Amino acid sequence: MASTGTVTEQTTIPSWGGRYEIIGLLGRGGTAEVFEATDRLLGRRIAVKVLREGTTPDPQAVAQFRREARAAASLNHPKIVTVHDVGMDGERPFIVMELVHGEPLSELLDREVRLTFGRAAAIAQAIAEGLACAHQAGIVHRDLKPKNVMLTANGLVKVLDFGIAQALDRTPVDEPLGTAEYLSPEQATGLPLDGRSDVYSLGVVLYEMLAGRPPFTGERALAVMHQHVYDDPPPLAEFRPDVPAPLRSIVDRCLRKQPGARFRDARALALELRRFQSVGPEATDPLPPTRVTDSLEADRPEDPRGTDHSPRARMIGAWAVAGLALVMAGAGLLIPLMTRHPPVAQARPEILRPAMALQVRGACGGFFKARASLAWRASTSRIADGYLVYRSRTPNGPYQTIGIVPGRAAIRYVDERLDVNATYYYRVRATSGSRLSAFSGPARAETPFFCL
Numbered sequence: 155m156a157s158t159g160t161v162t163e164q165t166t167i168p169s170w171g172g173r174y175e176i177i178g179l180l181g182r183g184g185t186a187e188v189f190e191a192t193d194r195l196l197g198r199r200i201a202v203k204v205l206r207e208g209t210t211p212d213p214q215a216v217a218q219f220r221r222e223a224r225a226a227a228s229l230n231h232p233k234i235v236t237v238h239d240v241g242m243d244g245e246r247p248f249i250v251m252e253l254v255h256g257e258p259l260s261e262l263l264d265r266e267v268r269l270t271f272g273r274a275a276a277i278a279q280a281i282a283e284g285l286a287c288a289h290q291a292g293i294v295h296r297d298l299k300p301k302n303v304m305l306t307a308n309g310l311v312k313v314l315d316f317g318i319a320q321a322l323d324r325t326p327v328d329e330p331l332g333t334a335e336y337l338s339p340e341q342a343t344g345l346p347l348d349g350r351s352d353v354y355s356l357g358v359v360l361y362e363m364l365a366g367r368p369p370f371t372g373e374r375a376l377a378v379m380h381q382h383v384y385d386d387p388p389p390l391a392e393f394r395p396d397v398p399a400p401l402r403s404i405v406d407r408c409l410r411k412q413p414g415a416r417f418r419d420a421r422a423l424a425l426e427l428r429r430f431q432s433v434g435p436e437a438t439d440p441l442p443p444t445r446v447t448d449s450l451e452a453d454r455p456e457d458p459r460g461t462d463h464s465p466r467a468r469m470i471g472a473w474a475v476a477g478l479a480l481v482m483a484g485a486g487l488l489i490p491l492m493t494r495h496p497p498v499a500q501a502r503p504e505i506l507r508p509a510m511a512l513q514v515r516g517a518c519g520g521f522f523k524a525r526a527s528l529a530w531r532a533s534t535s536r537i538a539d540g541y542l543v544y545r546s547r548t549p550n551g552p553y554q555t556i557g558i559v560p561g562r563a564a565i566r567y568v569d570e571r572l573d574v575n576a577t578y579y580y581r582v583r584a585t586s587g588s589r590l591s592a593f594s595g596p597a598r599a600e601t602p603f604f605c606l
């Protein structure tokens with residue numbers, strides 16, 4: 155979506171709280187619209203992001219959105235778009251942020267397809283530096299992708315939408331949550347995550363900048379998520395044989411399935427990318443360094459060696475690994491389901507609405523075994539082509555992908571071999587090609603006390 159700093163459309167949206175005067179629409183994403191506006195109080199141009207009209211997020215989601223936005227507002231780094239303010243437009247929360255004159259990395263990639271090694275490494279390093287700052291503040295981006303990276307007219311790199319993905323994720327606003335191409339394995343399986351999930355997503359972005367395509371693609375979100383969890387990425391050399399070995403190994407390390415096998419944090423990754431750019435001729439391009447490369451030197455953080463290695467982060471990482479191992483055990487079951495259904499054509503602008511009204515009932519399912527029967531109302535989007543079913547033992551997760559239900563009209567799922575006298579929570583997401591809807595639920599199931 156174009157975001158060149160030029161207003162593309164007039165709008166009738168009134169000024170928020172009398173302070174922000176809307177000038178026009180900058181761009182529209184799956185969940186939100188971004189407007190260019192004037193902050194009358196401070197007399198400056200800003201960008202305002204608001205959930206799309208017609209969406210009615212529940213109060214809990216709004217509170218979460220505001221909390222996350224406030225956390226993002228605490229970040230102050232040249233590689234991160236500054237969040238100035240959060241507010242409410244009626245029931246819809248909005249975020250006021252720095253106006254970036256430039257274009258998303260996605261547009262550069264649409265145009266140039268593959269970037270020079272130096273430029274790709276410099277952009278990735280800038281992103282990693284922004285991520286490192288956020289990680290240190292306990293904020294995981296969760297939705298890192300080329301659309302959320304702006305390249306400014308004067309050669310800077312700015313990462314957008316820090317930490318708000320999870321908040322949006324919890325809103326029942328029937329919107330797609332972005333593409334599956336950039337999800338980490340732990341995200342694909344609904345596990346808790348830490349900064350190393352962003353390191354993986356950045357690895358995908360770097361791979362794409364070099365290869366001209368992300369490592370895993372497919373018509374169905376499920377197929378792409380499955381590849382993130384189980385498949386080795388195709389070697390970069392397949393698409394670009396001349397990628398220098400050190401850069402290739404950086405990408406490979408970012409894309410490891412287990413968070414513990416990746417760079418320990420974004421700061422370590424930034425440092426490695428910086429080292430790559432400063433080493434000998436075999437690691438550099440035949441092309442001259444880009445403006446982006448040059449500008450990065452100016453605002454590099456002072457201590458790139460600092461790390462964020464809290465015990466909490468390590469614990470979350472261990473969770474992710476354990477969960478991943480569990481899901482991997484089920485791989486044999488999933489593969490046939492993945493391949494049985496032909497891709498469904500998708501219209502990008504159409505909203506992917508989630509399954510609604512999820513209900514679940516626990517019952518006996520054998521000798522000391524129980525089952526849960528799930529039913530939901532089908533997504534009203536014609537483009538929906540199936541559902542993912544997630545389960546957790548607690549309402550707040552971690553949720554793990556336990557089932558794949560192909561077909562929009564298929565609205566039932568039975569979860570077998572559960573413990574008796576236990577509580578389970580379920581959530582469902584609609585899929586369409588590589589897109590995922592918001593989550594439904596959660597819905598709770600109690601299994602019987604005793605089963606024969």
Ligand SMILES: Nc1ncnc2c1ncn2[C@@H]1O[C@H](COP(=O)(O)OP(=O)(O)OP(=O)(O)O)[C@@H](O)[C@H]1O
Pocket residue numbers: 155156157159180181182183184185186187188201203235251252253254255257258301302314315331332333
């Ligand atoms: N601070 C900003 N300054 C200028 N343009 C912006 C700013 N924030 C977002 N945009 C532009 O507004 C458009 C919509 O952004 P939004 O984050 O809603 O969606 P997206 O990231 O493009 O897609 P998705 O909804 O799939 O995440 C994008 O084209 C983005 O480049």
Ligand SMILES: [Mg+2]
Pocket residue numbers: 183301302314315
């Ligand atoms: Mg965005």
